[in-house]
Amino acid sequence: MPKRLLIFLLSFIWFLSYAQQGNYKFNNFGNRSILLSGNVTGSVTDLGLAYYNPSRLTEIEHTGFAFNAKAYQLSSLKLSNLLGEESKIRSTNFDGVPSMAGGTFNLFNNRFAYSFISKSRTDNVLGYGSDVISEAILEIYPETESYRVNVLLKTIVKDDWVGLTWAKKVKPNFSLGVSLFGSVYKYSGGSNLDHTIVSTSNNVAFYRKSIGFNQESYGLIIKMGGNYHFSKFDVGLNINIPYLEVYNKGSFLYNEVIAGADFDQFYNYDLKNLNAQRKEPLGISVGSGISIGRSKLHVNLDYVTGLKYYDRISIPNIDTGEENTTPVLFEESRKSVLNFGAGLELYIHDRFNVYGSFTTDYNAFIKNTNIFDLSSNGNRDVNIGEDFIQYSVGIDLKLRWASVIIGANYISSSNEFLTPLSLVKSETENGNYANTKLDYNRWQFVVGFEIPFLEKLDSNNGKE
Template structure:
């Protein structure tokens, strides 16, 4: 069964490295117009996405609105071509709601020259549930006598969700220059479960079983700040934003490890079980600096932005106390570690006023992975060491849509697409009716991942502005 435990580890590496979007910074967009411009609005944001992109712009937006961009639907597809052997593809599709932004402005009477806003947004989200199984009859395990019934199942669940809640302040220092700061409380939840079960029933009727389960989960609450400057001319706006690392306020989690094996033939049955909770959790994030500008060209505006994210040194997010295997007497402990490269992203977009009521948008941006090359879900050099960020493929984002200026609100209709495509070594050929034994494979598997988002956004002006629109 040792050979099959190796297969399970390798299959787990395949799945974790492909689908968990936990090492990218430009995956989400905020605000109705900003979503269609693919994050290219650091210096030119014109809606309440400014609370995220550049709070200094709040001091220069003439008509801030209450923003709801919750009607966003998402279709994700992942295809592992020849992922488990020749002509054996692994596919996963998911449709549902996408992360959203809710934001609005408010006033403080004794600070009439200052502008304020609040925001609730989803910064990161990933919910993966992937499983594969095999069930055959034949000479699958060479060490067992004759032919046997064999069944195997591998399951991976990985979830990441981080919510930001904050307030923004902005003040114009002159007709051209403004400053702003956003303060966010962050709440992060992350969990992972890897479970494998193998059973073999050979001719001598001695059941062989192998079960392994590794799981962790943690929550962390913190604070961070975005500090911005914005400079505005008649036909150009420019801005810069600095984002601080997350200042941890509180974090804890749990880890669980199970390893059971009958191994009758070698007379080395294994029973190891350990569960620990209340463990300290520390998740670190990078500094970042973003710059951008918007230029009025013809009947529209050309937007360009870039952002640099610093590297994050290897650190332990969470670590269990040492434990001793009940049947083996071996001392072990679990670790969840992370380490990230520096990343430089850029985006461009263009919006044009077709007429007084219709505006059209098109955009492109990069979303490079900060995950360390050759890092996997399980570090092969160390026992029970897990990597927090694993998705190493770079993503390309495209956006397009229209905004309709209605009498009571601005209505946004559009779509965005994100995609990644690359090849990796195919880790495993599962046994099937034509193969007597599973084997490690040196061929390649083509990974195709795509995500479509369909946007119906509404920006509702504040009451006085609505009255002006309706000529009340």
């Protein structure tokens, strides 16, 4: 029997970063704003105003320094049937929550705030190994005696903001404000796949494919807000200007090795200084804080426009041994989304409030930034997007020296999509893909402090 080799032409899609980039309310900022699920455009009362509505700076008391929720989250991800029936890949992470810190000050009869926001943080790794010889392998290479596959997928997203907020009362009941942030954004991901087959005649065949990318972007984010105060409620408006990019670069790595087969192949590309771009769309938020006795109801609408197709990284065609060079698509597009939510701030005592809230968080991606199948069968787009509903609960305890906020946030999802992995051989149609199931759960546990130490020091002057 002539030798046959199982030629695995695989392409991995790494998607764990999508929620922090395509779901606009996945992370919230500011102590009470987290407990209210970000439904605070017209009612924010903490440092989260720099993010949600800068004009609200005129409505809060002086805060010498505050930092929100250097909290932690427990997240779990499970992929089923990714490498065939009954296969499971699990990942459980316990890590820090994106957070913010900063404070407020007065200068030249104007209110200012400074803030540092860890907007996005993803550092995920999934690994899988197996030595099970499946029927699919034996069908393609019946002389297989032993077999090993190792898979490693990873993604890293970091987006750090440093900002200054200004606000002023135009009229006694009307305020305007602006936040200007500098953003440092880094996005990278990749996959590594190794297959080793040993035949009954002790011949060894080996296949390896590695794909990786990196994108860096530096730019400006501007938020403009307005707030009008009525006797029983406030109405706020916030406009997020599209991202103003100052500098961007990208790189792409592709490595493929086939050895011990009827033929050997080696392809290696390390492409640097590629043209790249990052886009963030226009967003408009409207919200209100409605007083109900000494309690308050918070409601919000958030609309974000879409983005037409564009190249996140412009990668030239590469040679993978086919008649024509292979295109590498690294595109992105987004649809417009409308989110809504509400929160209740329940007064219990002068020093104790209880919070409960929810918000929708619809996924905006039509096509997200993935690496597609680079085989001769063409690029196959595997998209994953989740629509979440977030729930938050917590308490606000006011002590003499600080305000302490304690709470929790929960989201979960389950979705099925076409598996990005397929076993193919030369005479097999590459079109029958199984479904992979993704289950995701996240608990966030938050503890934040607001320490008005400057105000406290001022009040003590002359008293001691």
